Amino acid sequence: MAWYPGATRYELQPESDDQPAIRPTQFIYHSIAAPWTAKRTYEYWRDSTNLESHFGLGYEGDLAQFIGTETRADANYLANLRDDGTGAISLESASNLEHTDPWTAEQIPKLIDVGVWAHKTHGIPLRICRSWTDPGFGYHRLHPEWAKGGTGCPGDARVRQFREVVFPGIVARAAGPFTPPEQEDDMDPVDVWAYKGTGETRDAYWYQRDTNTLARQARDETRALAARVAALETTGLTPAQAEQIAELVADKLAARLTD
Numbered sequence: 261m262a263w264y265p266g267a268t269r270y271e272l273q274p275e276s277d278d279q280p281a282i283r284p285t286q287f288i289y290h291s292i293a294a295p296w297t298a299k300r301t302y303e304y305w306r307d308s309t310n311l312e313s314h315f316g317l318g319y320e321g322d323l324a325q326f327i328g329t330e331t332r333a334d335a336n337y338l339a340n341l342r343d344d345g346t347g348a349i350s351l352e353s354a355s356n357l358e359h360t361d362p363w364t365a366e367q368i369p370k371l372i373d374v375g376v377w378a379h380k381t382h383g384i385p386l387r388i389c390r391s392w393t394d395p396g397f398g399y400h401r402l403h404p405e406w407a408k409g410g411t412g413c414p415g416d417a418r419v420r421q422f423r424e425v426v427f428p429g430i431v432a433r434a435a436g437p438f439t440p441p442e443q444e445d446d447m448d449p450v451d452v453w454a455y456k457g458t459g460e461t462r463d464a465y466w467y468q469r470d471t472n473t474l475a476r477q478a479r480d481e482t483r484a485l486a487a488r489v490a491a492l493e494t495t496g497l498t499p500a501q502a503e504q505i506a507e508l509v510a511d512k513l514a515a516r517l518t519d
Contacts, residue, residue: 261328
């Protein structure tokens with residue numbers, strides 16, 4: 261059995277000893293649809309069900325491992341253990357009850373760290389799984405064979421983060437440059453402004469788009485303000501009045517650029 265040294269070990273028994281071995285070839289990220297700590301996830305697996313994942317991750321970045329990654333866990337339906345002995349590693353992460361919120365700033369580094377470890381320890385290739393049996397990294401809803409009856413886990417915000425932050429982060433840490441994959445065809449677009457001011461994590465691509473938008477707005481407002489200042493030259497203002505107006509314009513522009 262393989263245990264990740266960066267996780268707290270809460271070993272599930274008898275599952276850890278009794279369940280069959282796997283040769284891990286995939287790593288699948290989940291949202292558990294509950295705002296639980298890693299320890300609370302362990303307690304749920306231990307006390308309330310005979311199902312489990314390999315890892316659990318809380319909102320604050322608390323990471324736990326419940327079963328060695330060379331032992332089958334039950335979170336991935338047909339990918340848990342295939343006829344050829346291969347299987348998937350699973351990580352359940354705290355989320356809201358509808359699993360629609362993004363991963364937090366504390367969760368994302370842990371998602372990347374354990375992914376890099378899985379690549380180096382088990383040789384999981386640095387690609388997004390092209391089919392339900394294809395070795396690589398993925399998220400629960402990516403292939404229907406990974407979820408009995410289908411699933412919306414994780415939500416759109418985390419799918420976007422997986423594709424634009426988490427998986428590229430794994431690749432960058434493990435192998436160098438990365439070309440972002442195409443967006444999933446059936447994924448609803450995420451409003452980049454929906455998270456502004458909420459304290460939620462926004463990925464680098466969102467920040468880039470926000471910055472570009474602000475830059476265009478600032479440029480347009482600067483042009484408009486410059487035109488208004490030029491127009492004031494024909495109104496016969498006193499020097500003191502013109503200076504006061506210019507200061508107000510400068511303050512407004514500075515505030516806009518700061519935002």
